[in-house]
Amino acid sequence: xxxxxxxxxxxxxxxxxxxxxxxxxxxxxxxxxxxxxxxxxxxxxxxxxxxxxxxxxxxxxxxxxxxxxxxxxxxxxxxxxxxxxxxxxxxxxxxxxxxxxxxxxxxxxxxxxxxxxxxxxxxxxxxxxxxxxxxxxxxxxxxxxxxxxxxxxxxxxxxxxxxxxxxxxxxxxxxxxxxxxxxxxxxxxxxxxxxxxxxxxxxxxxxxxxxxxxxxxxxxxxxxxxxxxxxxxxxxxxxxxxxxxxxxxxxxxxxxxxxxxxxxxxxxxxxxxxxxxxxxxxxxxxxxxxxxxxxxxxxxxxxxxxxxxxxxxxxxxxxxxxxxxxxxxxxxxxxxxxxxxxxxxxxxxxxxxxxxxxxxxxxxxxxxxxxxxxxxxxxxxxxxxxxxxxxxxxxxxxxxxx
Numbered sequence: 001x002x003x004x005x006x007x008x009x010x011x012x013x014x015x016x017x018x019x020x021x022x023x024x025x026x027x028x029x030x031x032x033x034x035x036x037x038x039x040x041x042x043x044x045x046x047x048x049x050x051x052x053x054x055x056x057x058x059x060x061x062x063x064x065x066x067x068x069x070x071x072x073x074x075x076x077x078x079x080x081x082x083x084x085x086x087x088x089x090x091x092x093x094x095x096x097x098x099x100x101x102x103x104x105x106x107x108x109x110x111x112x113x114x115x116x117x118x119x120x121x122x123x124x125x126x127x128x129x130x131x132x133x134x135x136x137x138x139x140x141x142x143x144x145x146x147x148x149x150x151x152x153x154x155x156x157x158x159x160x161x162x163x164x165x166x167x168x169x170x171x172x173x174x175x176x177x178x179x180x181x182x183x184x185x186x187x188x189x190x191x192x193x194x195x196x197x198x199x200x201x202x203x204x205x206x207x208x209x210x211x212x213x214x215x216x217x218x219x220x221x222x223x224x225x226x227x228x229x230x231x232x233x234x235x236x237x238x239x240x241x242x243x244x245x246x247x248x249x250x251x252x253x254x255x256x257x258x259x260x261x262x263x264x265x266x267x268x269x270x271x272x273x274x275x276x277x278x279x280x281x282x283x284x285x286x287x288x289x290x291x292x293x294x295x296x297x298x299x300x301x302x303x304x305x306x307x308x309x310x311x312x313x314x315x316x317x318x319x320x321x322x323x324x325x326x327x328x329x330x331x332x333x334x335x336x337x338x339x340x341x342x343x344x345x346x347x348x349x350x351x352x353x354x355x356x357x358x359x360x361x362x363x364x365x366x367x368x369x370x371x372x373x374x375x376x377x378x379x380x381x382x383x384x385x386x387x388x389x390x391x392x393x394x395x396x397x398x399x400x401x402x
Contacts, residue, residue, distance in 0.1 A: 001165045005037045010172055017176030020183065023048075027060040028069030030173050035064060039162055040154035043121060046177055047091070047148070051141035051185045053192060058181070090114050090129040091147045101167070102129040105157060120149070126157030128166060132174040140185060146174035197260040198335035209333055212325025217337070218273040218285040218365065219322070219345040220259065222250055222292075222315040225353070227267040234309045242309060243267060249299055250313065253292035257284045262336050268349075272337060278319065279370035285317050286372060286396075289359060314352035318345035318362040319369075344391075347384040351393065355379050361394040 001009075012033060016026045023046070031044045042064045049057035055073040062069045077086040086092055090102050093114075104110040104117075104127050111118055121127055133145040148170055152158055191199030224230070224246055231239055247269070251261050254271045263270040273288070275281035292313065300310040320341025326333045348360050357379060366373050376394040383390045 001037050001039075001161070006165070006168065009033050009037070009169060013169070013172045013176050017179050020180065021176075023058065023177050023180050024060045024069040024071050026173065026176055026180065028062050028067070030169075031062040031064075031069075032067065034165070034169075039165065040152040040156075040158065041150060041162075042153045043124060043149075043151040045120070045149045046146065046173070048146050048177055048181050049142040049144070050181060050188075051143060052188055056142060060177075085116055088114065089116050089120075090127065091131065091149070094129055094131045094147075100131060100133075103127065103158075103163065106151075121151045124151035124153050125155060126152045128158065128163060130166070130170055132171050134178070140182070143181065143185070146177055148174070194335050195260045195262050196255070198262065202335060206335075207326060207333065209326050209328065209330065212323040212327070212338075214321060215274060215324050216278065216319070216321050217324070218259075218281045218368075219318045219320060219337070219341055220254065220271040220273065220285060220288070220315065221268065221318075221345040221349045222313050223266075223268040223349060225312040225314055225358075227311070230309050230311060238308060242303075242311075245299055245303065246296070246311070246313060249295035250292055253288045253295060256291060257288035259284065259288055268346075270337075270342070270345075272322075272324075278368040279372065282317075282319065282365060282369035283372055286369070286375075289315055289317065293358075312358055314349055315359045316345050316349035316352065316362070317359070317365050318348060319365040319367075320344065340387075344384065344387055347387055348391070348393065351382055351384070355382070355393070357395045359395050361396075363392045363394070366394050 009030070013026070013030065016029060021029075027044065027046045031041055034041050044062045045059055047057060047059045054075070056076050057074055059072045059074060060069060061072065075082065077083055090104070094100070094102055104114070106117060106121060106124050106127050110127070117124075117127060128150040130148045130150070131145050132148075134143075150166055187199065187203060190202050194202060230242065234242070246267075247264065250269050254261055254269075257273075258275070259271045259273045261269060261271045273281045273285045275284060292315070296313055300312075303310045318341060320339070322337040322339040322341050324337050326335055327338055328334050344362065348362055352358060352360055360379070361369075361376060366376050369376070375396055377397040379393050379395055381390045381392045
């Protein structure tokens with residue numbers, strides 16, 4: 001590769017990184033350009049750990065055959081078969097030795113040393129593994145470097161010039177991949193801890209304190225029946241798994257039906273449903289409530305079979321106007337909803353215990369629900385603590401269809 005070609009490819013990497021191209025596109029585009037400039041490259045993989053509640057990292061693989069670039073998200077590599085495979089890999093050798101590069105001609109001796117190459121580099125003749133480490137202050141979670149592997153099926157293997165080209169160019173690609181990964185981590189973190197829609201709004205620049213939109217929304221507030229009793233009687237190590245199990249049932253139902261979870265308050269969940277019209281938002285919330293109920297039945301069957309404590313979920317649905325945005329101090333903001341309707345939905349949820357109903361709907365929700373109101377039955381008028389006038393409350397009519 002001559003100086004002009006190097007400058008051309010370096011400029012392309014910089015442009016792709018600044019443009020925020022997806023990692024698979026950057027890896028595939030880089031590999032294809034290397035080949036077009038004369039490299040015998042046949043396979044490439046770039047790997048970077050991430051900060052995600054499920055996945056440990058992501059691997060981007062390119063193959064010259066077909067020009068395919070793939071994405072694989074992988075789980076923990078510190079136990080079981082995954083740990084064994086990781087410790088048998090050439091990249092783990094780089095971790096052990098602290099070296100930046102490992103090269104092997106792929107022959108019988110090499111495959112005995114690194115048997116995983118039989119699967120990861122089939123038919124290849126030459127292999128290069130590289131690691132580009134971050135400074136300590138640049139580490140986020142387990143994301144402390146970018147790994148990469150480069151293989152050829154050319155009988156002659158890589159030439160010295162090919163290795164030199166990789167040593168000069170791959171650090172630039174690693175920097176671009178790190179940039180894209182950090183953006184992805186930021187999105188994951190804000191959506192995981194703030195909620196999907198609040199997270200998107202914050203990343204779009206909605207971080208000014210006191211800036212809030214006045215919106216109409218269905219408000220969802222749910223909590224666990226008998227949670228205090230359970231925490232007083234269950235072994236402490238059972239409490240967090242219990243919360244996680246029931247939170248899965250609630251949150252997955254809300255997200256699957258277009259809602260946004262705003263807060264997890266101990267065993268409670270505050271969420272909103274918005275839509276182009278009121279009736280659509282109410283129908284989405286009701287669909288989520290029914291999906292949650294089905295999930296809880298299945299969850300309780302499984303937990304009871306494992307001799308673990310089981311419970312149920314109380315849910316209130318309300319419709320009202322709220323302020324939606326940033327509230328807090330200069331040092332600590334929360335993107336949430338505030339207003340009388342938020343207080344009302346929590347008070348309605350507490351009434352579930354008194355009227356022995358797992359689901360209560362406010363009069364304003366019933367009115368906004370339109371034709372879906374035919375599924376509701378009144379359970380009476382009740383005074384709610386902190387609310388000036390008594391409220392008529394409804395639940396689903398068990399004899400109604402829909």
